[in-house]
Amino acid sequence: MTEGRPSHILIVEDEPKLAAVLEAYLQLEGFVTTILNDGHQVMPFIRSTPPALMLLDLMLPGRSGMDICRELRQFSALPVIILTARIDEIDRLLGLEIGADDYVCKPFSPREVVARVKAILRRATPAAAAADGLPQGQPGSQGLQVDEQFHHALLDGKELKLTPLELRLLALLMKSPGRIFSRDYLLSHLYDDHRVVTDRTIDSHIKNLRRKLQGARPDSEPIASVYGVGYRLEI
Missing domain, CATH: 3.40.50.2300 (Response regulator)
Incomplete structure (x- = not known):
């Protein structure tokens, strides 16, 4: 609350x-x-x-x-x-x-x-704080900016309307741009309660996140799929 x-x-x-x-x-x-x-x-x-x-x-x-x-x-x-x-x-x-x-x-x-x-x-909850005028990044700037504290993400100055899980996933990928993250690693760090979920769950979240990133930067491939291994951020 x-x-x-x-x-x-x-x-x-x-x-x-x-x-x-x-x-x-x-x-x-x-x-x-x-x-x-x-x-x-x-x-x-x-x-x-x-x-x-x-x-x-x-x-x-x-x-x-x-x-x-x-x-x-x-x-x-x-x-x-x-x-x-x-x-x-x-x-x-x-x-x-x-x-x-x-x-x-x-x-x-x-x-x-x-x-x-x-x-x-x-x-x-931090999204509401951001809406009240707290730090939100610099509109118009290039590149990807993610603020987990205020639940806010920008790509090339355009706001990304991400769900809490999508923002958390993007923040994980941003820790090491270019690094390949396995599905197991992403699953284990996304869900605090360590529930049993399948690799296809991550695939679904990646699909949604990729679509939103491409909406801000058309004709790009912001998240690459590495067959049999996992995903890497290429922004």
């Missing part, structure tokens, strides 16, 4: 009992919450009242969580944790490919969800 102001968590879940349990646990930790139970309600709400983070069920009446996340990523880096009962690898991968920051499989412990929320907000 930001200092002096409770963080607003949007819970998008159509199972009333589950939504109520999540709300109770989050409010107990001092968060402000809103519950929506229909997919059509989500985008209008976010545009009018942007939350700090969204818990998003995939299976919703009206509109699916996948469609919501795809549209959201066209204009916002709002942190998203997907809630899903569909536990096969393909669905997990799709959730990450559309820009989700994390996922939790049902049934889950509400305490685990709260812990995931806190972990992501710890990395994402």
Whole structure:
């Protein structure tokens, strides 16, 4: 939570009992919450009242969580944790490919969800500080600039709208430009809780990050794939 102001968590879940349990646990930790139970309600709400983070069920009446996340990523880096009962690898991968920051499989412990929320907000909260006029880099300057403290990244003076996980991944690659980072290394340093995730998860995050870098510097290959080894930053 930001200092002096409770963080607003949007819970998008159509199972009333589950939504109520999540709300109770989050409010107990001092968060402000809103519950929506229909997919059509989500985008209008976010545009009018942007939350700090969204818990998003995939299976919703009206509109699916996948469609919501795809549209959201066209204009916002709002942190998203997907809630899903569909536990096969393909669905997990799709959730990450559309820009989700994390996922939790049902049934889950509400305490685990709260812990995931806190972990992501710890990395994402500095973005709000940057918006309030704290250091953000020098617009118009060339090259890549990443400020993890204020969750801010620029390429050639253009702001990169990165999710917390994407910014963390970019910061890892920037530690040694030109060095090849293995998938195992990136996985072990991206997830604090050392969960079991596959190499394809990293591939999805790299794909999203590469697309955003290329948006700021077209016709470039900012992240090179080294077949059978890993990735290296070439900026």
